[in-house]
Amino acid sequence: MGDYAYAAPTSLEEALSVLESQANDGQRTQILAGGTDVLVQMRSVDKEPRTLVDIKHIAETNELSIGADEIFIGAAIPSAALNENDELKGLLPGLIEAADLIGSTQIQGRATIGGNLCNSSPAGDTIPALVVVSAVCVIASPGGSREVAVGDFVTGVGQNCLASNEILLGLKIPRPRNNSADAYLRFIPRTEMDIAVAGAGVALTLDDGGTCTSARVAIGAVAPTVRLVEAASAALVGTKVDDDALSAASAACSDAASPITDKRGTVEYRKKVVGVLCKRAGGIARDRASS
Amino acid sequence: MAEAHDLKVIGTRPVRPDGVEKVTGRANFGADLQLPGMIHGKVLRSPYAHARIKSVDVSGALAMEGVLAAVSRSDFPEETDDLGRNVIARDKVLYHGHAVAAVAATTQLLAEQALDAIKVDYDVLAPVLSIDQAIADGATLVNEQMHTNGDASQPASNIAAITKFERGDPEKGFAEADVVVEGEFRVPMAHQGYIEPHACTATINEEGKITVWCSTQGHFDVRTQTAAILGTSISKIKVIASEIGGGFGGKLSVYLEPLAVKLSELSNRPVRMVMNREEVFRATGPTSATWCKAKVAAKKDGTITAATAWLAYEAGAFPGAPVGPGCMSVLAPYDLENFSIEGIDVLVNKPKVAAYRAPGAPQAMHAMECVIDDLARELGMDPIDLRLKNAADEGTQAPYGPKFPAIGLKACLEAAKAHPNYTAPVPEGCGRGVACGFWFNIGMQSSAEVLIREDGTVIINEGSPDIGGSRASMCLMAAETLGIPYDRINAHVADTESTGYCNMTGGSRTTFATGMAVVQACEDIIAQCKERAAMTWDIDADQVDWDDGQAVPKPGVNADVDPLSLADIARTWGRTGGPILGRASVNAQGAGAGFSVNWTDLAVDRETGKVDVKAYTAIQDAGRAIHPAYVEGQMQGGAAQGLGWALNEEYIYDDNGVMENAGFLDYRVPVASDLPMIDTQIVEVPNPTHPYGVRGVGETPITAPLAATSNAVRDALGFRVSELPMSPPRLLEAIDSQEG
């Protein structure tokens, strides 16, 4: 592992000022949440020195609130804490199951949704799940705070719109209405401790008759960034989310995918499987919304 | 030999003596040693799979502050063998990752950075990356001086050796048959998957005495190999084996030790070298990728009339693929009159293969056991019945020559037929696959010293690194022999200067051969104790019995004395001749072949190609299970490794011979949640040559799972996939092409 310094600011102002002053000194900084990406990278691919700025001791990043209209999940909250929150799990089962897919029990004691998003891997499991529930990033900047939809946040492989002096404080998610539910599935060759070969998130709202009134479908690991598949959403809205509708949505996802062939799977395989995942996740979301 | 019902300690399941230190993190593994002044070594590795080295210049690294030594080929004797050429490349680099130079510096990071300052000039050559390429006409030669079977009258070739076993007249056997089936199978290179990377620390003192601490399966072999590569005498080298975090055959050869010694010599500091995971994958030995053809024929009643096998194994960059053991194993479960087996050892520009649990057997047996399964299908016979009909038994001549003494194959097959997991119907939506496993096991040389403390407690010194709980097994056998409780005995893996010579922990020999030495050393103790008691009682030694841990006068001997325990004898040994120590050494013969039967129930997701293993059962003949939990652990571990190899594990190379998945993220060994509970049943057909009936149990477990899994997938899908791993993309492609 390369050399590093460590700062653990206890307030947002302090954190922003550490980032600012290090930058002014020409020093590299990197934000540390759970460290399950950062530490692995520091030991393997990127051994250049830096100052790690730990955001786990800041009040704002530890906030978790479930309001009448809005849910806020602080960026420093580990997946394990989310998985154990039954109310949250009831409201956003798909997002929480995505968080619950990350690594293993040990990893989830540290790993955060914020870190998953900021790491901005094409295969990050929570990203499609966040997109389908219309999550918005709340970002603290030296000048104040700004908000960016998750779908616009990630700009490329490992890249996002955060400046080096900004901090993701957390994610704001509209509280799902009645008869709404989400689901997320990914494909890996193993059962855990792996990277998604493809992933699909689906969020739906049904009317009292079981007809889909709104739907969002997003796919992961099949393009440089997460893709919101409008055609798949359109295939579901107005239907009872039956097999035909799901097959149409599935085909739309396969079409929308533009994966690469690599050691984890071929283009054909990924296109096919992302469709299968959409179909299955859609079925799960429908059953959840109607129960 | 003692009958099972006479045994008091053997067959119990006490806690292993090394367990607590391992689970609390206190145990010292290869990388844990800290010495004053110690510095860190790193290896510069070839970026090419095949290239001629024009020059190596380490001066740039040496000029860096904090870099205290650097070595390359010129620091080692020019005359060397393949192992020496593997440890440091000489005229050519033969695989991507082949060691070219090494440095030692005050920090690991500095050592890594110093590698960039070494200049190597290469002439890049075309790599040979598969058996097909290697044996094609006009193939590039990995080694221009190599001739098949050393026959220099023939042109140089990538085929290092051809092995053949033949008996009877296979053509006639095929002609007589009612049914003939055949198949062609590919199994990829696989890694042993030990968690602890290779690691060592070396130091050399002013008198030139070298001490090496390392994670190894055989510290005596480290001594021999290191001395040879350095061109020094074994008397100059002491090797201390650390605790070992897995080996499975992968820690029988040195990679780092000679480099660390040389760096220590040049820097006058202790040098530690630890591979990272990537280096382990790129530069240490996996097992061979193989291409096997198998053919078998039978009468309608299931009698097999002939079988043939052609086995081609990748050796990596140097000769020595385990194709010989593959040939020995491929038909071992069957009693056959007509067969022919041919194996070829093929060089390619990939790392030199190393042993991996029953080296060579899983690949060959995969091919044959798949074909046998197809034969059962063709005949409409239960696959276990077909095997029972043709099973090798006591007196059967093994394909490789000797006649089997008592073996447990039929007992395993019968146990399988009666097992509730086999009599239960195949679950809805699943396929079931059966296969037999085999490993011949080895004996070889072991020594043991048994020391008695003055309180009568016992120390065992032996030279077999403990990978699978062997210290516990040694203690159990000693406790049984001496008639004292297990917890009064400690077993100790002594260094190369503190115990007699001992071969490596490999070939499933340790509990068998080192165990034999321990039992004999305990018998030596008993004989001496009887003498001491006789002296105390003033009777003859042959008038003394050793009974339940005590010396007693033989029945009918007229002596009114209290029995003397080991502790009693120790307490008074000052008066009877001084301390007592026992010793024995063996060159153990008659290791006793191990057989197994495995089956699995699994489901295939036809939309994703993913296999879900629902149930797995392994039955194996252990001869006698000294510590049954460790035997079961071996069976479960072999099944887990085999399932991983069958379903996901493979080395993926690009066209330049660069491995693309050099890490456990993309080299997918199964994780715990991938596996069902692996049910085990131990069969005990005692091995007549061991005092307690032990057969090796460590390797047989991995020989059946590949085929059992393939056969289950065949059953689930309705067609055969003949290339492993049956990873989701490969299976989905196969499913889609079947469905057209």
Ligand SMILES: Cc1cc2nc3c(=O)[nH]c(=O)nc-3n(C[C@H](O)[C@H](O)[C@H](O)COP(=O)(O)OP(=O)(O)OC[C@H]3O[C@@H](n4cnc5c(N)ncnc54)[C@H](O)[C@@H]3O)c2cc1C
């Ligand atoms: C064994 C293992 C298994 C894994 N399995 C999975 C898996 O199944 N699926 C998956 O998607 N990922 C997986 N990961 C990757 C990783 O665990 C996840 O991406 C995790 O969510 C990262 O969260 P973290 O809090 O640990 O992030 P960190 O490592 O702390 O940070 C990740 C990146 O985000 C930046 N960052 C973090 N928080 C902020 C913030 N608040 N503001 C600005 N920048 C920030 C960091 O600077 C860094 O660049 C696995 C990792 C390991 C080691």
